[in-house]
Amino acid sequence: MSELKNPLEIYAALAKTNCGQCGVPSCMAFAAAVLQGQKKPAACPYLDPAVAAQLSQRIVQRRSLEEDHQQAIEQLRRQVAVLDFSLLAPRLGARLVDGNLAINCLGKDFCITPAGEMISDCHLNHWIYVPLLHYILLCQGKEVQGEWVPYATLPGAAEWSQYFSHRCEEPLRQLADAHRDLIFEMFHLFGAQPVALAGGADHSLTILPLPKVPFLINYWEPEEGFDSKLNILLDRSAAENSNAQSINLLARGIIEMFRQLILRHSRDGKLF
Ligand code: SF4
Incomplete structure (x- = not known):
């Protein structure tokens, strides 16, 4: 059974009356919500239950970007947790502060604890967390070339x-x-x-x-x-x-x- 990728494929099976009984204002909005996993096909009372079940089977629920990043962070943290920070700090251009690696990003220090957690006064988000962990794991200490x-x-x-x-x-x-x-x-x-x-x-x-x-x-x-x-x-x-x-x-x-x-x-x- 092929995976559903287009909301129009769901829309084609709907009554197209835009009655709103499913909790969204139109059949097209409902189709999009179904594809994104926010609604079940059976939430439309006018959809044949057998068709609703078939549509459900063809929808592959994907993880959100946030969930992907969270999973990446967990894996990277486990790899960072076995490293010796005192050996790494000079190569990274980082400092050792109370056992944590202090890495300067845009003039602000972000600290990575030996368990791979991030500490900073700045607002923390995954945009910086994943790159910091990758930097610790991948940086070969190559000096800037100016090219x-x-x-x-x-x-x-x-x-x-x-x-x-x-x-x-x-x-x-x-x-x-x-x-x-x-x-x-x-x-x-x-x-x-x-x-x-x-x-x-x-x-x-x-x-x-x-x-x-x-x-x-x-x-x-x-x-x-x-x-x-x-x-x-x-x-x-x-x-x-x-x-x-x-x-x-x-x-x-x-x-x-x-x-x-x-x-x-x-x-x-x-x-x-
Ligand atoms: S309940 Fe069904 S027919 Fe009514 S708007 Fe929602 S999807 Fe369309």
């Missing part, structure tokens, strides 16, 4: 590179277009360093999401007839100190953090 490469050239980036461009570079470009002064003020609050480059960008700066994984952010302001441009480049050493998935998560997390900061703490184009 900047596109994300897509990193090993293992193929499956993430579209996501990186659509969910990281493009939203950051849009944020920079809408809140240019604010974005660059925030970058500097998080330790960004300006860089002079020959690429002709109007703004080029480096940030350190992990001690040995710098990002170079280049932004070209819009000009008459031309949209703005933005790219995020990685140092050639990034592949030996982290992995493509973590770099993607870090970039996404930073942009989400900036978006939230702008929403919550800005007024008239200034931070307060």
Whole structure:
């Protein structure tokens, strides 16, 4: 029996009266809710029970992104828990503080306990937790080369590179277009360093999401007839100190953090 992937396949079996008796306002909304596991097909009183049972069997319940991350964190924590932090700290560019590894991310310390738990004054989220654990496990201590490469050239980036461009570079470009002064003020609050480059960008700066994984952010302001441009480049050493998935998560997390900061703490184009 084939897996149901499209809500239209469910919609086709419904009465299409949009009566709302299933608890959602339309048959199409019901079909989408069924596919996402929020409703059972049998919640529609007009659906033949045999058809409802058949649809139920064809729906594969998927774990949410949060659940995937939680499972990844549990596995990574178990691997981190057997490591000797005192040997690791110099390679990671980290410090040992009360037996914990203190790793600086964007100017703030995040501590990993010997059991692999994360402690920080900052709001904790999975965007930083998974990359930190990967960093501890994968970082070979390769020094920064000063040779900047596109994300897509990193090993293992193929499956993430579209996501990186659509969910990281493009939203950051849009944020920079809408809140240019604010974005660059925030970058500097998080330790960004300006860089002079020959690429002709109007703004080029480096940030350190992990001690040995710098990002170079280049932004070209819009000009008459031309949209703005933005790219995020990685140092050639990034592949030996982290992995493509973590770099993607870090970039996404930073942009989400900036978006939230702008929403919550800005007024008239200034931070307060
Ligand atoms: S109860 Fe059935 S027919 Fe009515 S809106 Fe929901 S799915 Fe459509």
